[in-house]
Amino acid sequence: MFSKYKKPAPKPAAAAPEEKVAELPKADAKAKIARKAPPAKPATVTPMDKERKRKERLGEIKLELHRALLDNLNLAALEHASEQDLRQEISAISSEVLTEKNIILNREDRQTLNQELFDEVTGLGPLETLLKDETVNDILVNGPQQIFVERAGKLELTDITFKDERHLLRIIDKIVSAVGRRVDESNPYVDARLQDGSRFNAMVPPIAVDGSLVSIRKFKKDKLGIDDLVNFGAFTEEMAAYLQAAVATRLNVIVSGGTGSGKTTTLNALSSFIDNAERILTIEDTAELQLQQTHVGRMESRPPNVEGKGEVSPRDCLKNALRMRPDRIIVGETRGEEVIDMLQAMNTGHDGSMTTIHANSARDGVSRLENMIAMAGIEMPIKAVRSQISSAVNLIVQASRLQDGSRRMTSITEITGMEGDVISMQEVFRFQRVGLTPDNKIIGHFTATGVRSHYSERFRLWGYDLPASIYEPVAAQ
Ligand SMILES: Nc1ncnc2c1ncn2[C@@H]1O[C@H](COP(=O)(O)OP(=O)(O)OP(=O)(O)O)[C@@H](O)[C@H]1O
Ligand SMILES: [Mg+2]
Secondary structure (H helix, E strand, O other): OOHHHEOOOOOHHHHHHHHHHOHHHHHHHHHHHHHHOOOOOOOOOHHHHHHHHHHHHHHHHHHHHHHHHHHHEOHHHHOOOOHHHHHHHHHHHHHHHHHHOOOOOOHHHHHHHHHHHHHHHHOOOOHHHHHHOOOEEEEEEEOOOOEEEEEOOEEEEOOOOOOOHHHHHHHHHHHHHHOOOOOEOOEOEEEEEOOOOOEEEEEOOOOOOOOOEEEEEOOOOOOOOHHHHHHOOOOOHHHHHHHHHHHHOOOOEEEEEOOOOOHHHHHHHHHOOOOOOOOEEEEEOOOOOOOOOOOEEEEEOEOOOOOOOOOEOHHHHHHHHHOOOOOEEEEOOOOOOHHHHHHHHHHOOOOOOEEEEEOOOHHHHHHHHHHHHHHOOOOOOHHHHHHHHHHHOOEEEEEEEOOOOOEEEEEEEEEEEEEOOEEEEEEEEEEEEEEEOOOOOEEEEEEEOOOOOOOHHHHHHOOOOOOHHHHOOOOOO
């Protein structure tokens, strides 16, 4: 029936030992349900319990069917199969096995099952539904039995699992080989961009102790724009107007923040204020930015290959970018020796350049820059380093992911020059936290600090005459 994709020499005799092995995954399936069940709700059970049992049964059937598929399908031949063909084959094998095992499923369950099997064979197995789920931002796998996702800023454990470590490894391998990379014991981690643009990182045993670790930052087709961010309460209209003036008048901006705090999103949104006539070059480890302008050249740095060759570092890209007549340079993240070239670019005619750094406050951001310069092996007195930083960077925008999962621009700070050995800064806007609601939501409001922008005259001269009122502090409600 499914001759085209059937393995050349099927061995029905192998079924007996396989049956024994089947015990293990069954236990897995139970473990997964056990974890998902809500803690201690002893009384009234019926509908939930029924649903749980149904899922448990489906999980077991899926495992059996999956094994049957792997036994029966010639995976190499599948590569050339059309989707329709493959769906037919899968549905044929699954109904055969279901009949054989005397299992009756309703239409909907059968469809779900066949879809899951299809995902398994063609796609990324258990990850496929999560990748398709628009509400999921991040997918984090800690070994085969634990998959977390981030939705609306909150991490949650899913009831999705891999069959075992081998299954997880197979999916990882599928992902990385599709983008021409390899991961194994001698090359145990990989950072890559998936075909759909998502960012992918994996680390496999023995470096990952309890099973492979995978993190996926999903690519969003529609990046959050300034208006979305204002609507979400990430910052205010006034701050947006200020940022527009800052970007349009070509201040050099650094977006600082912790992991997943919204740095790239902020950088992307800020870039929308750049005039369409300008030539912009972007440099990233993994191309995530989606600029709206027409004149954009995108670069992606490349790590060394397995033999340790072929690396094109962000610094290489940046050096080359400077020869490509850019008006502005945007570096996705500055984390190493490219800091030298970035600061130089900011100081020498590429005003309006932007980047992000990993830091928890504007002050901390400056220290990070100092450290990066020191690590790059540049022997310069600290005062000279600071003076370089203070004349290159005009603005530090702090992005934060707060404890309730919300992401906010917690501070906008201007660098105004040097006082002795110290870089002087002034905060112009900040998020003022007041407290927590009973359900742990942050209470607070954005406010100006009362200082007028150091750059207000520049803004005025460039035609961005912001009203003085935007610098007035907002009283707590
Ligand atoms: N203000 C916001 N409100 C809601 N979601 C947001 C907000 N800002 C960012 N996000 C979402 O949060 C996720 C992380 O954002 P982003 O990639 O910008 O963070 P990052 O700081 O660059 O992370 P990393 O440190 O991993 O590079 C994305 O899925 C993004 O869409
Ligand atoms: Mg980022």
